[in-house]
Amino acid sequence: MPPPIFRVNDTRESFVMQEGSLRSVSALAAAGLIPEGQAAGLHAVAARYAVAITPNMVRIIDTGKPDDPIARQFVPTAAELITTPDERADPIGDDAHSPVKGIVHRYPDRVLLKALHACPVYCRFCFRREQVGPGGEMLSDDEIRAAIAYISDHPAIWEVILTGGDPLMLSPRRLGALLDALEAIPHVATLRIHSRVPIVEPARIGPALLAVLTRRKPLWIAVHSNHPRELTEAAKAACRSLTRAGATLLGQTVLLRGVNDDPAILEALFRAMVAERIKPYYLHHPDLAPGTAGFRLSIAEGREIMRVLRGRLSGLAQPTYVLDIPGGAGKVPIGPDMIEPGGVRDSAGRLHPYEQD
Ligand code: SF4
DSSP: OOOOOOOOOOOSOSOOOOTTOBOSHHHHHHTTOSOTTOGGGGHHHHHHSOOOBOHHHHHTOOTTOTTOHHHHHHSOOGGGGOOOTTOOSSTTOSGGGOSSTTEEEEETTEEEEEEEOOOSSOOTTOTTTTTOSTTTOBOOHHHHHHHHHHHHTOTTOOEEEEEESOGGGSOHHHHHHHHHHHHTSTTOOEEEEEESHHHHOGGGOOHHHHHHHOOSSOEEEEEEOOSGGGOOHHHHHHHHHHHHTTOEEEEEEEOOTTTTOSHHHHHHHHHHHHHTTEEEEEEEOOOOOTTOGGGOOOHHHHHHHHHHHHHHSOGGGOOEEEEEETTTTEEEEOOOOOEETTEEEOTTSOEEOOOOO
16 A cells, blocks of 8 residues: 655645743843853753753742752753763664654554654753754654654554654644544544643744644653742643543653652642643653753662652653663563562552562
8 A cells, every 4th residue: 555645735834833932042141040150051052952841830949049950950050061971862762763863663552753853942851862952853744754654564563653853843734644644544543642832832832733642542751840930820821732632642751860759749740740631650860961960860869759650649640751762672660569579559658468479
């Protein structure tokens, strides 16, 4: 069967950054987000890793606090230029599983399709920080057709996950054409989009975008959010619009030192997600991306946070704590492991005898 047609007929720019976004060290300094005297040392960081913060995120930063958890996610620091020996440019091994440009085929039943490498914000801990940025741009129409042809030629592919970059940065017309082509492939049963847009630039979730996100096949949108303060009224309204349009929302969170490495903060975040019909899906252990050592905590610390959450939170609000094995071997759940040689430990830390074969 020939692959479905991907045609946009749209010569306008495929995506635009939000007006008022801060995209340089000078703009961040002028907004009071970089302490006086530190800006000069950060130009080299911004030359290596893209910088952008949307007005919605700027508004919720407490500039009086040097360790504000929102600022920490987006404001560059000099430490990003230090790469530790275990860090790598492609920490989760996308390149090793890329049969055609834009596709990552790591598991038999699903592929990633990275159509665009731009984001509304640039997170300082990003695992694709060597790829994303204003210069990363998007696949050409021919490259998108080749990616669609690959999916069409592989009947085992049951799910297509649009990621990037941020797919909701695409113009509604371009995103709609892409979703139409993917939905037309008979063996693709379900579609998923990974996005920061509903949280950091909720105004983008307007009628034109919502219209193309209303699909015949199930559409899941994994919303990336790391701190309860990010769920502003505007972000919550955007998420409700997506749900009303027929998407099922999932929550994706990265466990980050100095941002959310506290059970109370994660509890508030996951409760707020569920209240907005967002099912917490994954809590990612931070990847070994270059210059991100300051965000990483140990797996033992992460497991302890998850153990505390087990005792406090409904299962509805529990994400799976996962690690992407460096190099590309895939994602694995990493705890908390309540089974021990002596028995099984409850969420309060007490060990109970339990016979195991
Ligand atoms: S939005 Fe996602 S892909 Fe973009 S910089 Fe942040 S973590 Fe990376």
